[in-house]
Amino acid sequence: MTHVEPLLLAGRWQPSLSLQGSFRAADPTTGEHIGPAFPVSGAADIETAVAAASAVAAELAAAPVSRVAAFLEAYADALDADADTLVALAHAETALPAPTRLRGNELPRTTGQLRQAAVAVRSFSWTQPVIDTAAGLRSHLAPLSKPVLVFGPNNFPFAFNAIAGSDFASAIAARNPVIAKAHPLHPATSQRMAQLAHTALVQAGLPAAAVQLLYQFDNPLGLALAGDARLGAIGFTGSRGGGLALKAAADAAGVPFYAELSSVNPVFMLPGVLAERGEALAQEFFASCTLGSGQFCTNPGVVVVPHGADGDAFVAAATSHFAAAAPMVLFSQGGLDHLADGVATLRGAGAQLLAGGAAGEGGYRYVPTLLSVDAEAFIAQPQALQTEAFGPVSLLVRVADTEAMAQVAAAFEGNLTGTLYRAADGSDDAAWQRIAPALRARVGRLINSKMPTGVAVSAAQNHGGPFPSTGHPGFTSVGMPGAIHRFAALHSYDAVPDPLLPVELRDRNPGGVQRNIDGVGTTADVGSAA
Incomplete structure (x- = not known):
């Protein structure tokens, strides 16, 4: 009988109480199973x-x-x-x-x-203590007291x-x-x-x-x-x-x-920056799209590029990078199938295949893939052409001018990030200001002149965004x-005596917690001069 690994359940490691089967991990490079068997839980495990x-x-x-x-x-x-x-x-x-x-x-x-x-x-920085002495109210964020x-x-x-x-x-x-x-x-x-x-x-x-x-x-x-x-x-x-x-x-x-x-993380290449360093940007885009085999939630899945000589040169350079790339390893067969379906949906909606578009041999591999579509088609079918292809795949949207870029920006659904690449000499700033308001309303993090795949762990970070991201x-x-x-949970206390309050809401503040007292941010005790 196959040994099945235990669960961490109810405070200790123990066998499944309602084993429904088992599974093993797989090596993505070969597709072969590796490691021990792990339990598929039934209702008793979940209830416990x-x-x-x-x-x-x-x-x-x-x-x-x-x-x-x-x-x-x-x-x-x-x-x-x-x-x-x-x-x-x-x-x-x-x-x-x-x-x-x-x-x-x-x-x-x-x-x-x-x-x-x-x-x-x-x-206590996460608790955001607020004290209103006139109303006798005090509030803070507190545990849910639920799992x-x-x-x-x-x-x-x-x-x-x-x-x-x-x-x-x-x-x-x-x-x-x-x-x-x-x-x-x-x-x-x-x-x-x-x-x-x-x-x-x-x-x-x-x-x-x-x-x-x-x-x-x-x-x-x-x-x-x-x-x-x-x-x-x-x-x-x-x-x-x-x-x-x-x-x-x-x-x-x-x-x-x-x-x-899900998120396709739109990237806009403005005309001036393409004239300034288009070939380098093509390499930067390719590197970001294929980082980790493209399996990042902030992968640049749609790149908006103007028509014209500089835009065409960027597309040609990017296409050559994608066309020369070897197949990349994905996490699973399910991921491979889902990626192939996403590419098929994009092509079915009118996107032209520029490079890639096929699975590789051995394990779970897919060839880096680049597609292209005109702005008019994108605006006509925004849902299908924003299908997330989770892997080394990106869609180029070709636009006539800044106004068309703004219209494309307005057609995007909610995303984690949106990026605008602008020229260092300021020549793209007017276009940036025309497009950014529409993009700002549709993304959690607005990025200037760098690819979105880096996510810094910072108090100022927003790794979130409007639905459906x-x-x-x-x-x-x-x-x-x-x-x-x-x-x-937001907990408010109304006329509760000081000794019965949570520590960060009491009059004295020996720990120096940052609090809002009567509209003023302070670390002082209640009643003390700030």
Whole structure:
């Protein structure tokens, strides 16, 4: 009988209580199965996880902030110390480059997020205390006192992993239990991270059931779980179709659903910048589109380019880069199939194939692909021509002039990012000002003269945007303390005596917490001169 790995359930590692089958990871370069078998959970596992998390929610909400911060810091330290094992596991399951992407970028980003969350916990910066002395009212952001369910994506085995990424760090920082739904493409990586998390959690003196891990369950159970009113919120990163189905179930139960769904991240090449450095921009665009085999949520999926000699030269240079590129490894057969369907949809809507457009041999490979369409066709069929092709694929939209660019900008749906490349001499500034207002309303992050694939972990970051890029335009999934706000409740206290208030709302402020008192930001005590 095949051994099946245990679950982190109800505070301990244990066999599935309702095993519905098992699965294994695959090596994307060959398509062959690797590693041990992991459980597909049934209803008993899910019920146990929700009940256990609910049972410790109040205890975690009341836990000293020092313990929560200590857990986040200890977990980050443990991940750094185990880097060799983690990078090897993630590389085997995803084929992402080990030294540059996994060790050099993504793991440090992950541990950095955890440590930033710890800083926000210790400083109370995420709670935004407000005191109105005249009305006798005080408010702050506080724990939901319910579990948070986190769905991890396929493309970031560390930084967005359900058991370690930004959603996880944010939910824990707000002192909510987390039920992590690992992505089935990297189960061994998730398991190892969960082992480190569990050890750090117990050592910090927090309830052992505050962090749980489920690997896989079928779609009906997932919908039932998303619609469980015992949940305080859901964090989701993944496909638009799957996310919207889960969102509908959550909405029916009144469970807040914070989702990153899809984005084509439009890039506008203005005329002056193409004259200035068009050939270099073609290389920059190709490098961004194919980074990580194009499997980034901020991949430049649509690039708007003017007609004319400079625009034609940019297109010719970009086409040559794509045409010369070897097939690139994707994460899974499902991803390969979805990408092929996306390219077929774009071509069916009138996009012309300039390079690529086919699968490669061996494992899960696809040739970098470039397509082109005129602005008139794009504006006539904006939905089909904004189909997200998640991989090394991009669509060029050719436009006549600045006015046509503005019309194309107005045809975009909500996106995570929008970029305008402008000339250094200021010759594109008038065009920038004409196009930017329409683009600004449709993106979470407006970028000047650089590709969108970099996402800095910063308090000023917005990794979010209007629907359908995310489920809510007012929140970010990256950057502390802002990301924590998704998993918090606004608590107001009316005429509550000082000793009974949360510590950051009391008259005295020995910790120097930044507060808004009668409309003034200050670290002073109530009644003291600022």
